[in-house]
Amino acid sequence: MADKILKKLNIKVWRQNRASEKGKFENYTIENISTGSSFLEMMDILNNELIEKGIDPIAFDHDCREGICGTCSLYINGRPHGPDTEVTTCQLHMRKFKAGETITIEPWRARAFPVIKDLIVDRSAFDKILQAGGFVSVNTGGVPDANTIPVAYDDAEEAMDAAACIGCGACVAACKNSSAMLFVSAKVSHLAKLPQGRVEAKSRARNMIAKMDELGFGGCTNTGACEAECPKSISIVNIARLNREYLVARMSE
Amino acid sequence: MSILNSKIPEGPLAEKWSKHKGAIKVVSPANKRKLEIIVVGTGLGGASAAASLAELGYKVKAFCYQDSPRRAHSIAAQGGINAAKNYQNDNDSVHRLFYDTIKGGDYRSREANVYRLAEVSPNIIDQCVAQGVPFGREYGGLLDNRSFGGVLVSRTFYARGQTGQQLLIGAYQALNRQIAKGAVEMYSRHEMLDVVKIDGKARGIIARDLVTGKIKRFGAHAVVVATGGYGNVFFLSTNAMGSNGSAAWQCYKHGAFMSNPCFVQIHPTCIPVHGDQQSKLTLMSESLRNDGRVWVPKKKEDAVKLQKGEIGPNDIKDEDRDFYLERRYPSYGNLVPRDVASRAAKERCDEGFGVNGEGKAVFLDFKYSIERLGKKVIEARYGNLFQMYEKITDVDPYKEPMMIYPAIHYTMGGTWVDYNLMTTVPGLYAIGEANFSDHGANRLGASALMQGLADGYFILPYTIGDYLADEIMVPKIDTNKPEFEAAEKAVTGRIEILFNIKGKKTVDYFHKKLGQIMWDNVGMARNAEGLKIAIAEIKKIREEFWSDVKVPGELNNLNPELEKAGRVADFIDIGELMARDALDRNESCGGHFREESATEEGEAKRNDELFTYVSCWEFKGERKEPELHKEPLKFENIKLSQRSYK
Numbered sequence: 001m002a003d004k005i006l007k008k009l010n011i012k013v014w015r016q017n018r019a020s021e022k023g024k025f026e027n028y029t030i031e032n033i034s035t036g037s038s039f040l041e042m043m044d045i046l047n048n049e050l051i052e053k054g055i056d057p058i059a060f061d062h063d064c065r066e067g068i069c070g071t072c073s074l075y076i077n078g079r080p081h082g083p084d085t086e087v088t089t090c091q092l093h094m095r096k097f098k099a100g101e102t103i104t105i106e107p108w109r110a111r112a113f114p115v116i117k118d119l120i121v122d123r124s125a126f127d128k129i130l131q132a133g134g135f136v137s138v139n140t141g142g143v144p145d146a147n148t149i150p151v152a153y154d155d156a157e158e159a160m161d162a163a164a165c166i167g168c169g170a171c172v173a174a175c176k177n178s179s180a181m182l183f184v185s186a187k188v189s190h191l192a193k194l195p196q197g198r199v200e201a202k203s204r205a206r207n208m209i210a211k212m213d214e215l216g217f218g219g220c221t222n223t224g225a226c227e228a229e230c231p232k233s234i235s236i237v238n239i240a241r242l243n244r245e246y247l248v249a250r251m252s253e
Numbered sequence: 254m255s256i257l258n259s260k261i262p263e264g265p266l267a268e269k270w271s272k273h274k275g276a277i278k279v280v281s282p283a284n285k286r287k288l289e290i291i292v293v294g295t296g297l298g299g300a301s302a303a304a305s306l307a308e309l310g311y312k313v314k315a316f317c318y319q320d321s322p323r324r325a326h327s328i329a330a331q332g333g334i335n336a337a338k339n340y341q342n343d344n345d346s347v348h349r350l351f352y353d354t355i356k357g358g359d360y361r362s363r364e365a366n367v368y369r370l371a372e373v374s375p376n377i378i379d380q381c382v383a384q385g386v387p388f389g390r391e392y393g394g395l396l397d398n399r400s401f402g403g404v405l406v407s408r409t410f411y412a413r414g415q416t417g418q419q420l421l422i423g424a425y426q427a428l429n430r431q432i433a434k435g436a437v438e439m440y441s442r443h444e445m446l447d448v449v450k451i452d453g454k455a456r457g458i459i460a461r462d463l464v465t466g467k468i469k470r471f472g473a474h475a476v477v478v479a480t481g482g483y484g485n486v487f488f489l490s491t492n493a494m495g496s497n498g499s500a501a502w503q504c505y506k507h508g509a510f511m512s513n514p515c516f517v518q519i520h521p522t523c524i525p526v527h528g529d530q531q532s533k534l535t536l537m538s539e540s541l542r543n544d545g546r547v548w549v550p551k552k553k554e555d556a557v558k559l560q561k562g563e564i565g566p567n568d569i570k571d572e573d574r575d576f577y578l579e580r581r582y583p584s585y586g587n588l589v590p591r592d593v594a595s596r597a598a599k600e601r602c603d604e605g606f607g608v609n610g611e612g613k614a615v616f617l618d619f620k621y622s623i624e625r626l627g628k629k630v631i632e633a634r635y636g637n638l639f640q641m642y643e644k645i646t647d648v649d650p651y652k653e654p655m656m657i658y659p660a661i662h663y664t665m666g667g668t669w670v671d672y673n674l675m676t677t678v679p680g681l682y683a684i685g686e687a688n689f690s691d692h693g694a695n696r697l698g699a700s701a702l703m704q705g706l707a708d709g710y711f712i713l714p715y716t717i718g719d720y721l722a723d724e725i726m727v728p729k730i731d732t733n734k735p736e737f738e739a740a741e742k743a744v745t746g747r748i749e750i751l752f753n754i755k756g757k758k759t760v761d762y763f764h765k766k767l768g769q770i771m772w773d774n775v776g777m778a779r780n781a782e783g784l785k786i787a788i789a790e791i792k793k794i795r796e797e798f799w800s801d802v803k804v805p806g807e808l809n810n811l812n813p814e815l816e817k818a819g820r821v822a823d824f825i826d827i828g829e830l831m832a833r834d835a836l837d838r839n840e841s842c843g844g845h846f847r848e849e850s851a852t853e854e855g856e857a858k859r860n861d862e863l864f865t866y867v868s869c870w871e872f873k874g875e876r877k878e879p880e881l882h883k884e885p886l887k888f889e890n891i892k893l894s895q896r897s898y899k
Contacts, residue, residue, distance in 0.1 A: 002562070003528065018810055037530040038645075044532055044761070051759050051805050051814065059811055061320065063493040065533045067641060068418055069324040084644070091644045116464055117811040124441065127321050131433040135426035136385045140305040140710045141376075143383035147340065150394025160387040160412060163419060167323055190385065197385045 003036035006094060010102040011046060013058055016115050023115065025104075035095035039082060040065060040072065042094055059118040065090040067231065070166030073173075074119055075106040080170035080229045088168060088231045108169050110178035112216045123169050125215040126183060132211035133204040134187040136197050149195050159193035162186045164232045171226035171234070177218030182226035184208050185242035186234050192245055202249035209246055257510075257869060257884045260671040261365040266890045267347075270369045273672065274715055278722035285310035288721050289729065291458055291473040293445045293500050295322030295428065297421055297702055298685025299479030301709025304427035307436035309714055311721075314471055315428065315437050316460060318444045318495055318816075323425045326481060326493040327705060330417025331538035331638065333399060333409035334381075334702040336374040341398050345406040347371045352891065354700060357403040357590050358665070358693020359843035359859060360893050361513070361867070363886065365672060366690045373711040374703055378410055380710055384423040388412050401698035402539055403590035403898070409699045414538055414638045420702055424709070443469070444816065445500045446747075448476055448507050448681060449740045455507075455681035456730050457737065459744045463816065466809040468745055470737045472730030474721060475680045477713065478504055479705075482664035482686040484517065486824045486831065487776075488768025490661035491523060491536040497820040498827045501668050501687050509676035510869040510882065512689035513666035514827065515835035518696055518844050519777050520662035521594035524645055524655075525614040534660040535645055537617070538638055539698040542587045544622035544631060545655070547594070549606040549615050551575040556606045566608070566616055566654050577601055581854075585898040592695040592844040592857070593898060595659035599777050600855060602658075609656050618654035659777060663701060665692040665844070666834070669869050669884075673716035674708060680720060684708035689867065694843025751818050752808055756801030760817045763798045767791065767821070767828055775832050780848040784836040791829045798825060830870060830879065837881060840864045852895070861893050 008031050016023025030046045037045075040062050047057035063071040072089040076082030082092045097103060105119065113121040163186070171182035188205050191197025197204075220239060227236045262273040280288065288311050292303040295317040303315040317325060337350040350371040355362060378396070382388065389397045389411050398407040412419035431437040440460065447459040449470070457472040483498030484490040505511045522537045550556045551573050558564045577597055579586045589597075598615045607613050623631050628651060632639070639650045646656070668676050668683035670690055675682050685705040692700065774787035798821070806812040841850040841857035842864070850858045866883040873879055 034528050034530050036527045038532070041530050041532045045530060048759050048761055051803060054805070056806050057814060059813055063319060063324055063495050064326060064329045065494060066329055066491075066535045067644075068329050068415065069319075069326070069493065071319065071324050086640065087644050091641070093645070093647070095647060120811065123320060127323075127429070127432075127439075127441075130426070131429045135430045136383065137430060138380075138383045138427075139308045140301075140380060140427070140714065143379045146338070146375075146378045146382040146388075147395050151390055152394055153390050153392045156387050156390045159385075160389075160419075163387050163412075163422065164415065166418075167321065190387065194385050194387065196383055 003034045006033045006035060006097065006099045007031060008100055009033060009097065011105065012102055013105040013119070014107055015058070015118055018117055019114055033094050035093065037094050038065070038090060039076070039092040039094065040090050059120050061120050062090055067091040068166060070168040073108050073121065073168055075108060075173055077104055080108070080173040081231050086231055086233055088166070108173040110172045112178060112180070113169060113172065125217070126167050126169065128215060129180065129184060129208055129211045130187060133200070133207035134191070136191060137200060151194060155193050159190050162189035162193065162234065162238050165234050166232055168231065170229050170231060172217065174225040174229035175218065176223065176225070177221060179220045180212050180217040181220040181239050181242065182230065182234055182236065184212050185238035188242045188245055189238040192241065201245055202252060205242060205245040206249045256677065257882055258671060259363065259884060260673060261363065262672065266364060266368050269365050270372055277716065277719035280718045280722050280725065282310050284725040286312070288312065288724065289314065289473040290475050290477060290717070291316070291471060292477045292479060293458065294325065294479035294481060294687070295425070296325035296327035296479060296481055296685060297424055297705030298687070298709045299325070299477070300421065300424035300428045301706050302477055302479060302684060302713050303437055304424060304431050305710050305714045306717070307431035313431070313437045314440065314473065316440045316443045316445055318442065318463060320441055322428055322439065322441065323422065325421065326496050327421045327702070328418045329493065330702055331414045331536065332540035333401065333411035333416045333699040334377065334420060335401065335408050335697070335699045336378045336410060336703065337371050337408060338375050338378060340396060341407045343406045345408050349406065350374060350408065353404045354691070354697055355693065355891055356896060357697040358695050359857065359896055360693065360861070360865070360888065361842050361886065362691055362693030364888060364890055369712065370691050370704060370707050373707045376711055377703060377706045381420060381423050384426060386412060386419045386423045399540055399543055400588060402542060402588045402594065403585070403697045411540065414540070414635060417702060420706065424706070445503070446744045446819065447503050447740045449737050450507055450678065451734060451736045454679045457732060459740050464811050466807070466812065468741055470732035470741055472732045472737070474724045474727060474730065475682065475717060477682040477684060478668065478687050479684045479709070480687050482667065483824070483827050484661045484664050486767065486828045487661040487771045488764050489526065489531060489534050491520060491534050494533060497823070499820050499823045501683065502823040502827060504668055504676060504678065504681060504683070506872050507678060508872065509678045509681055509683070510669040510871055511667070511830060512669040512867050512869050513834065514831045514870065515775070515838060515845050516665035516694050516843065517661060517831070518591060518663040518665060519595045519659045521591055521598055521659050522617060522657045523660035524642065525609055525611070525658040535641070536660070536662065537642060537655060537657060539591070541617060541635060541638065544634065545587065545617040545619050546576055546621055547578050547587055547615055547617055548574045548576045549601045549608055553605055556608060559608045560610060560612050562610065575606070582898045589898045590695055590697060595777060596846060596855070598659055614656040614658045616654035617657045619650060620654065623651065663696055665689065665694060665696050669867070673719060674713050675720065682713060682717065684713055694845050748808065748815065748819070751802065751822065752804050752815065754800065754802050754804070756803050758801050759803055760814055760821050763794060763802060764821045764824065767794055767825055770794070771828050771831070775828070775835055778846050778848055779835050781836060781839070784832050787832040788829055791825060791832065795825045798822065833879070834868055834870065837868060838864055
């Protein structure tokens with residue numbers, strides 16, 4: 001695992017000062033990056049060099065840097081979260097790159113995710129979809145003991161598989177239609193698989209789909225690109241389940 | 254000492270909370286609709302409080318610096334949440350959880366607060382299950398538990414290695430429901446930069462819209478700060494990059510006392526630092542110590558070979574391995590509390606037995622449990638953690654032991670609060686990691702999630718009513734008042750000063766420099782001389798920062814460097830106060846280890862006669878010495894003893 005040094009890298013990156021201004025690609029070079037460094041540490045180093053040269057540093061979203069908050073969001077060499085599987089950008093390491101390589105970095109590209117600055121996009125549409133029904137309508141207090149309703153082990157596990165979604169938006173960025181179906185289906189499945197969420201399953205599916213359509217996400221054409229790029233391996237089986245829930249909901253209207 | 258009234262109710266410990274609830278005032282539904290509350294931060298404490306307060310009928314405004322409330326750093330908590338459910342029939346109880354927490358905190362927390370925490374803990378699990386949190390279950394369909402450090406029962410509920418994520422999503426869903434109803438106004442990508450006081454009471458905040466750079470005013474009848482801890486003072490920590498102490502620090506400057514700032518938790522199982530390009534440290538959950546065994550070589554020559562990379566861990570025979578936690582602490586073994594495990598790792602590495610190139614790592618080995626239980630079981634329990642470890646280090650922990658080392662993780666210290674969670678500023682509350690109250694000098698694993706949700710779901714929604722009941726005649730707060738005007742001006746002025754220094758050094762330069770001083774002198778081992786050096790050095794950093802920092806970009810645009818500059822300016826001040834507090838506390842307790850005060854075996858040695866108090870620091874003006882007040886800790890139900898995990 002000994003770390004090596006990547007002598008030189010070319011960074012081709014999207015620069016856009018604000019939503020209302022036009023953007024373009026800029027090229028920078030960076031030297032002496034350890035293969036043990038994370039991709040975002042490479043970005044930190046590049047940014048510090050830019051600041052020292054009097055250039056505005058590249059704005060990018062990031063926070064926990066351990067793959068769980070879902071904040072980081074780069075489209076690297078044509079792939080959301082870059083050339084590794086089951087990782088977010090913050091867990092991507094420089095050992096996945098070669099010295100002398102040109103690395104192309106873009107923001108998520110989707111109508112529902114407008115660019116705010118450089119590589120930062122506005123993903124508040126995801127919050128709005130969840131506000132449309134991605135919850136169980138219980139208030140604090142007055143709930144039964146946690147062991148009152150047994151939940152089959154497999155159901156709990158499947159719910160957890162779907163609940164692992166971090167809301168990063170890679171599925172939308174990977175999809176040629178910018179569909180949010182994997183994201184929506186993960187929430188619908190998570191709650192539909194548990195007795196506590198079952199009660200509102202129909203209205204949840206209906207309301208979340210309606211909100212998704214309203215916000216300008218595209219339709220699903222089953223290419224599976226979302227599943228392939230999902231850092232948390234959320235399965236498209238969830239989309240089938242969502243379609244079923246939605247159909248049942250529509251038929252019972 | 255008269256300023257500090259902890260408002261702890263009289264009477265027997267087990268009856269205090271119910272008696273108090275019966276005695277405090279309640280606001281009618283019609284009046285709740287007229288009252289506004291600001292909640293800053295949307296982690297477990299903030300999100301659960303904002304949702305619960307809105308459900309009660311208050312008008313809530315919630316703020317977070319992230320792009321969505323779901324991203325608050327509670328999300329990164331891995332292992333679990335404690336609750337005194339006794340589902341395992343292993344003789345757990347509210348009293349046992351209370352006792353473990355007081356003892357784990359090395360007798361530096363309040364009995365009444367900790368008991369209440371233990372008392373409401375079962376309700377949290379009920380609430381989370383009702384929200385659809387997918388906790389781990391047994392095949393019979395009931396909830397499963399695991400064990401955590403510093404306890405002898407299994408009371409930790411978990412959702413794989415993503416418990417914090419699932420609990421936060423539960424609270425976020427409850428919050429979303431209230432946002433959809435219009436009961437909560439959500440302000441994402443907004444950072445609180447000041448608290449506004451009118452006639453001595455907290456009446457609002459000044460926040461910067463991080464997208465447009467606009468400085469905005471928000472009024473409310475009460476303000477709740479749920480902004481987490483200040484561990485990022487150290488630059489390298491397990492906190493998120495954006496986690497900061499600035500909101501709490503502005504409260505401090507407005508008269509909210511800061512308590513026990515030197516109590517910092519150093520987590521024993523983090524992925525070690527590599528090289529000098531690192532930006533943050535990654536935690537490996539404490540739950541791994543359920544099945545992993547910690548060791549270093551017995552022979553120094555083996556350690557030297559490991560350090561040079563000449564041999565691997567699997568080349569060392571079982572009889573040549575020193576399972577030093579099992580050796581030193583036979584009854585708790587690998588599950589000693591975090592402060593004890595961290596110090597033991599440091600001791601071995603300082604003696605030259607460290608196992609990586611820098612000699613600053615120990616092994617956490619799953620070979621034995623894989624042999625005992627099979628790879629499948631281990632994969633089901635910790636699969637995502639193992640995957641994370643492999644992605645970061647390029648080493649497969651199913652085949653080779655993990656390398657781990659202690660790192661800054663959590664701050665037990667924080668804003669002083671009374672039993673109602675109110676600070677020394679009327680109408681200003683602090684909950685979750687941001688307050689000081691429940692964990693003493695060391696927090697037990699899986700208790701942070703418990704405290705955040707206890708405060709937000711079950712304590713603050715009751716206690717805030719006691720204050721607001723007297724505010725029902727106060728009309729909607731007018732943000733055109735001169736106090737708001739002045740606060741906004743001060744915030745704008747400070748930003749402009751930072752921006753116009755136009756020096757030569759980046760914000761990160763100062764942050765790294767501060768972090769190094771803190772780690773070297775206010776880290777795992779502290780002494781008077783080092784602490785004095787730290788205070789002097791931090792003062793120098795402050796002067797240099799305010800004359801030579803370079804903040805690029807524009808004021809009226811998204812500007813991450815400007816955000817960082819403001820936070821680092823406050824970290825410098827917080828760091829100094831931490832060093833000051835550590836210097837005052839000339840005893841060892843929990844995570845605070847003064848080299849002057851150790852037992853013969855090198856364990857932390859308390860001095861109960863002199864230091865059974867909460868330190869409470871009062872701000873006295875910029876660059877002036879703060880004043881120390883003391884809240885004496887009274888133990889009526891527990892006998893203080895030297896902590897032992899042998």
